[in-house]
Amino acid sequence: MARxxxxxxxxxxxxxxxxxxxTAVGTHTVHFHQLQRGSADRVRNRRVNERTGKxxxxxxxxxxxxxxxxEYVVVEPxxxxxxxxxxxxxxxxxxxxxxxDIEPVYFDRTYYLAPRGKEYTKVYELLRAALxxxxxxxxxxxxxxxxxxxTALRAEDKLLVLQTLHWADEVRDPDKELPELPSGRxxxxxxxxxxxxxxxxxxxxxxxxxxxxTYREKVQELVRAxxxxxxxxxxxxxxxxxxxxxxxxxxxxxxxxxxxxREKAPTAPRQKKTAARTARKPETKRKTAAKKAxxxxxxxxxxxxxxxxxxxxxxxxxxxxxxxxxxxxxLAGRSKMSRDELIDALARAGRRRNKSAA
Numbered sequence: 001m002a003r004x005x006x007x008x009x010x011x012x013x014x015x016x017x018x019x020x021x022x023t024a025v026g027t028h029t030v031h032f033h034q035l036q037r038g039s040a041d042r043v044r045n046r047r048v049n050e051r052t053g054k055x056x057x058x059x060x061x062x063x064x065x066x067x068x069x070x071e072y073v074v075v076e077p078x079x080x081x082x083x084x085x086x087x088x089x090x091x092x093x094x095x096x097x098x099x100x101d102i103e104p105v106y107f108d109r110t111y112y113l114a115p116r117g118k119e120y121t122k123v124y125e126l127l128r129a130a131l132x133x134x135x136x137x138x139x140x141x142x143x144x145x146x147x148x149x150x151t152a153l154r155a156e157d158k159l160l161v162l163q164t165l166h167w168a169d170e171v172r173d174p175d176k177e178l179p180e181l182p183s184g185r186x187x188x189x190x191x192x193x194x195x196x197x198x199x200x201x202x203x204x205x206x207x208x209x210x211x212x213x214t215y216r217e218k219v220q221e222l223v224r225a226x227x228x229x230x231x232x233x234x235x236x237x238x239x240x241x242x243x244x245x246x247x248x249x250x251x252x253x254x255x256x257x258x259x260x261x262r263e264k265a266p267t268a269p270r271q272k273k274t275a276a277r278t279a280r281k282p283e284t285k286r287k288t289a290a291k292k293a294x295x296x297x298x299x300x301x302x303x304x305x306x307x308x309x310x311x312x313x314x315x316x317x318x319x320x321x322x323x324x325x326x327x328x329x330x331l332a333g334r335s336k337m338s339r340d341e342l343i344d345a346l347a348r349a350g351r352r353r354n355k356s357a358a
């Protein structure tokens with residue numbers, strides 16, 4: 001059972017709902033210790049006085065705001081607590097807005113809210129059901145761990161969810177921050193139509209289980225391989241920037257390849273509509289697209305495990321697939337080869353095998 005990280009009350013009008021706040025998301029990052037190279041000695045971070053070089057205990061550390069060179073205004077932790085707004089531990093709803101009107105850039109972290117006891121479930125459910133019916137989000141502020149947060153309170157199927165938001169002055173203006181942005185009307189004509197077709201061909205219901213952290217898996221595979229004294233698989237090369245001259249041809253090739261891959265893939269069962277009320281597009285376009293046979297290029301791009309194949313076939317494979325094939329054939333120096341070098345080495349090995357067989 002998870003532990004609450006904050007307790008307080010939601011207030012809207014004269015109604016108060018006692019609640020507890022829980023973290024909604026847990027990360028699965030692979031954690032490493034810091035070691036000194038060439039040893040198993042841990043390296044640890046310590047707080048030291050930069051003048052004396054001596055370590056400073058946590059209880060002797062205070063906050064200082066720099067006002068001039070070598071001059072600070074010192075602030076004690078209890079002084080911050082005294083001026084903290086919302087010391088009564090409230091999530092005070094000031095407005096109800098359309099959730100869709102909040103731009104995604106403002107969203108930060110997600111928390112679950114639960115009633116703080118069975119006696120409060122009725123008023124909790126009243127607020128949840130009212131938010132669902134009105135299709136609104138409650139905008140509120142609250143204080144946690146010495147910091148005030150702007151939040152959006154929204155309803156899910158069985159619970160209330162609190163989304164912390166960035167303050168307006170924290171969101172940067174892209175026109176001022178980014179060096180290049182398109183100007184004027186772009187993306188017109190056949191290229192735009194082909195891009196829309198590609199988007200329609202890739203249309204799918206939102207199912208978060210379909211996606212997983214492939215980088216984390218590769219890090220774990222690297223650690224496992226090194227622990228067993230093996231070489232880890234080489235990474236795929238980064239894609240090259242699209243040449244504007246070849247854009248139409250690449251869009252058409254992408255569309256053919258996507259339709260071919262969709263035809264081969266098993267149809268996944270569709271999920272029930274969630275409380276988020278995600279819009280679903282009709283299946284007609286995808287079913288029509290799936291009837292078309294995939295071109296040869298799409299069929300050839302599927303990974304294969306056999307040993308043969310000339311350069312034309314090898315060029316259809318990713319660098320990871322080429323590396324796996326080189327590992328099966330025990331080609332020396334494969335871990336340092338580029339994709340083109342792997343193709344040449346595998347092609348030479350194939351020719352040698354053909355001569356031996358003859």
